[in-house]
Amino acid sequence: MKIQTGRMLSAFILGAGLSVLPACSSTPYLHSLFHGSRTETAEDARFRSEYPRLKALLRQNNFRQALEWVDSWEKGQSLSDENLRLLRKDRRTIQLIGSAYYMGVARERKKAGRYHGALTALKIAQGFSPADPLLRREILKARARIIVQGEVGQDWSDMVQRLLALKAKNPSDSAIDPTISWAYAGLAGSEFTSGHYDLAYAHSHMALSYNNKEDKALTVRDRVSEIVNGIVGKAEAAYRRHLFDEARTELERALTIDPDSKRARKDWRILSETLKMPSVPSNVNR
Numbered sequence: 001m002k003i004q005t006g007r008m009l010s011a012f013i014l015g016a017g018l019s020v021l022p023a024c025s026s027t028p029y030l031h032s033l034f035h036g037s038r039t040e041t042a043e044d045a046r047f048r049s050e051y052p053r054l055k056a057l058l059r060q061n062n063f064r065q066a067l068e069w070v071d072s073w074e075k076g077q078s079l080s081d082e083n084l085r086l087l088r089k090d091r092r093t094i095q096l097i098g099s100a101y102y103m104g105v106a107r108e109r110k111k112a113g114r115y116h117g118a119l120t121a122l123k124i125a126q127g128f129s130p131a132d133p134l135l136r137r138e139i140l141k142a143r144a145r146i147i148v149q150g151e152v153g154q155d156w157s158d159m160v161q162r163l164l165a166l167k168a169k170n171p172s173d174s175a176i177d178p179t180i181s182w183a184y185a186g187l188a189g190s191e192f193t194s195g196h197y198d199l200a201y202a203h204s205h206m207a208l209s210y211n212n213k214e215d216k217a218l219t220v221r222d223r224v225s226e227i228v229n230g231i232v233g234k235a236e237a238a239y240r241r242h243l244f245d246e247a248r249t250e251l252e253r254a255l256t257i258d259p260d261s262k263r264a265r266k267d268w269r270i271l272s273e274t275l276k277m278p279s280v281p282s283n284v285n286r
Contacts (some may be wrong), residue, residue, distance in 0.1 A: 041078045054090065063098030063128065070094065099128035099135070106138065115146045137175040140166070144176040148183060156187035181211035188220040197224050198257045228258045235267060244275055 057066040070091050073079065079087075102125035109118035119142040126135045147162050160183045167176060184207035192200035201224040207217035235250035248271060254264040 041080070043078045044080050044083055047073060047079060047083055058094070058097070061101060063094055063101065064124075066094050067091065067098070067128075095128045099125045099132065101125075102128070103135070103138070106142070110142065110145070115142055118142050119146060137173060140170065140173060140175045141179070144179040148179060156183060156190050159183045160187055177210040178214075181207045181209075181214040181217065183207075184210065185214050185216035185220065189216055192220050192223065197227055200224055201258055224257060225261075228254045228261050228264065231257075232261065232264050232267060235264075235271075239267070239271060239274075244271065247271055248275070 054066055054069055057063075057069060070087050074084070074087050074091075102121045106118040106121035106125065109115075109121060119139065122135060122139045122142055126132065126139060129135060143166060144163060147166070148159060160180070163176060163180045163183055167173075167180060184203050188200045188203035188207060191197075191203060200220055204217040204221040204224070207214045208221070211217075231250050231254040235247045235254065238244075238246040238250060247267075251264055251268050251271065254261055255268065258264070
């Protein structure tokens with residue numbers, strides 16, 4: 001499998017990797033390795049003759065084929081202990097440089113906005129290092145970006161649900177929390193534009209629960225708070241004119257949007273003492 005993206009990165013990684021492959025080093029070492037053993041068999045001789053194939057595979061970035069080559073030779077029943085140890089070291093080296101190479105490919109594809117391609121590269125990288133937690137997090141983030149790519153015309157509610165479903169698979173991993181926050185903020189902005197200020201306020205708070213620095217969520221929250229304060233101001237003006245029913249209507253409206261508004265709750269207590277009403281509106285959830 002030839003991959004053009006990330007060639008420079010792969011060349012560096014491959015050079016570093018080959019430097020630690022013992023059988024790819026100097027001729028004297030090869031001589032001591034293959035001729036210094038008293039137990040060399042015919043299979044060892046064949047192994048020695050075919051070993052350059054491994055080096056060629058690595059130069060072509062065919063890391064999976066290189067692992068398959070190692071696998072096939074590890075099954076040999078009569079290889080010397082030295083050659084078996086060499087194969088085990090080669091396996092670890094191939095896993096290292098293969099994983100690093102495909103992570104580099106994934107980074108380049110993400111920069112270019114090719115999220116599906118990045119996810120494919122990350123999955124290949126994970127195949128070389130399946131227990132690597134960093135790779136699992138990168139894959140999770142790539143999936144999240146795939147979900148949210150193409151923002152224009154997005155159904156924000158559907159996007160939030162899909163991201164939450166992805167989060168539910170690994171609740172303790174916070175890798176996609178900023179993306180979930182961004183989607184909630186988008187939903188909050190959409191509801192604000194539609195005049196559904198109560199939903200806009202609720203969704204902005206959900207966004208901030210995943211990322212307390214989400215700019216759009218902060219903006220929506222503050223704008224809704226300004227609207228609530230304006231409504232409360234109308235209620236206070238009506239109260240001063242003894243228009244208690246109007247004051248009550250305005251306060252109910254304010255508390256429906258923001259049940260935690262301290263100013264609205266304080267004014268409601270004052271109005272309730274005046275009219276002997278319940279301390280909290282019956283249609284408002286705390």
